[in-house]
Amino acid sequence: FLKGKTALITGSTSGIGLAYAKALAAEGANVVINGFGDADAIEAERKALEAASGARALYSGHDLTKVDAIEAMMAEAAAAFGAVDILINNAGVQHVAPVEEFPVDKWNLIIALNLTSAFHTTRLALPGMKAKRWGRIIQTASAHSLVASPFKSAYVTAKHGLAGFTKTVALEAATFGVTANCISPGYVWTPLVENQIPDTMKARGMTREQVMNDVLLAGQPTKQFVTVEQVAAMALYLCRDEASAITGANLSVDGGWTAQ
Numbered sequence: 622f623l624k625g626k627t628a629l630i631t632g633s634t635s636g637i638g639l640a641y642a643k644a645l646a647a648e649g650a651n652v653v654i655n656g657f658g659d660a661d662a663i664e665a666e667r668k669a670l671e672a673a674s675g676a677r678a679l680y681s682g683h684d685l686t687k688v689d690a691i692e693a694m695m696a697e698a699a700a701a702f703g704a705v706d707i708l709i710n711n712a713g714v715q716h717v718a719p720v721e722e723f724p725v726d727k728w729n730l731i732i733a734l735n736l737t738s739a740f741h742t743t744r745l746a747l748p749g750m751k752a753k754r755w756g757r758i759i760q761t762a763s764a765h766s767l768v769a770s771p772f773k774s775a776y777v778t779a780k781h782g783l784a785g786f787t788k789t790v791a792l793e794a795a796t797f798g799v800t801a802n803c804i805s806p807g808y809v810w811t812p813l814v815e816n817q818i819p820d821t822m823k824a825r826g827m828t829r830e831q832v833m834n835d836v837l838l839a840g841q842p843t844k845q846f847v848t849v850e851q852v853a854a855m856a857l858y859l860c861r862d863e864a865s866a867i868t869g870a871n872l873s874v875d876g877g878w879t880a881q
């Protein structure tokens with residue numbers, strides 16, 4: 622149902638972002654993927670997306686902590702496809718440390734990538750969406766856009782900010798056929814989660830098994846990690862015309878975490 626539409630997904634060489642790209646391509650959308658990683662592996666994914674969609678897939682590997690790089694990525698997408706119809710702001714990183722020891726460069730990186738990059742992509746994509754009177758802006762926020770956990774100050778701050786930004790965009794775009802929503806996953810099994818286990822072990826003095834069961838899944842009543850496919854399915858639904866009344870929402874896909 623997305624033939625003729627173009628989707629740009631930030632941070633889509635891995636994890637949740639790659640799952641969004643696969644889901645949207647399977648519906649026939651052109652996709653622009655972004656993120657870091659091994660060049661051959663990324664090219665293989667790009668080709669697989671084209672094979673799945675019968676449309677085009679473009680890789681734009683810019684570092685989204687930099688404004689000029691974001692502008693370059695959006696210009697590449699516009700040059701290839703005219704405009705972006707579906708923007709998914711998904712790139713994000715985590716760092717785990719107490720506030721008083723939190724490295725200043727990590728704070729700045731997390732705010733730049735997890736929050737500010739979404740402002741830049743949105744401001745650059747919105748005019749084209751408004752002109753077409755159709756658009757979808759979807760953020761991968763987090764349960765941490767609704768509640769906090771200790772030792773994740775920058776991430777929780779960025780995700781709460783992203784939730785507020787999204788509500789504002791939803792109001793500004795409401796009469797233009799453009800919706801803006803957050804998807805807020807609980808713990809999804811991806812490299813981002815796997816990579817924070819060693820730091821959490823250090824910060825809390827725990828074993829790997831204790832971090833998995835007593836920290837990560839402690840607050841997730843289903844006691845299961847969310848899958849990337851479950852998150853991508855929500856994004857796909859938001860792209861449907863049936864979802865045109867859903868805007869400014871923060872949709873939890875968190876195994877019941879934020880129900881507590």
Ligand code: NAD
Nearest residue numbers: 632633634635636637656657684685713763808809811813
């Ligand atoms: P991931 O590490 O698998 O993917 C992150 C992606 O961002 C990768 O493609 C990476 O190359 C890219 N990236 C990193 N730095 C970048 C930069 N400077 N510029 C451009 N791209 C960059 O992680 P994931 O778990 O799939 O996370 C995706 C999003 O989901 C993040 O915003 C994260 O906060 C959010 N999220 C994840 C979970 C979870 O449990 N995994 C839960 C809630 C929210």
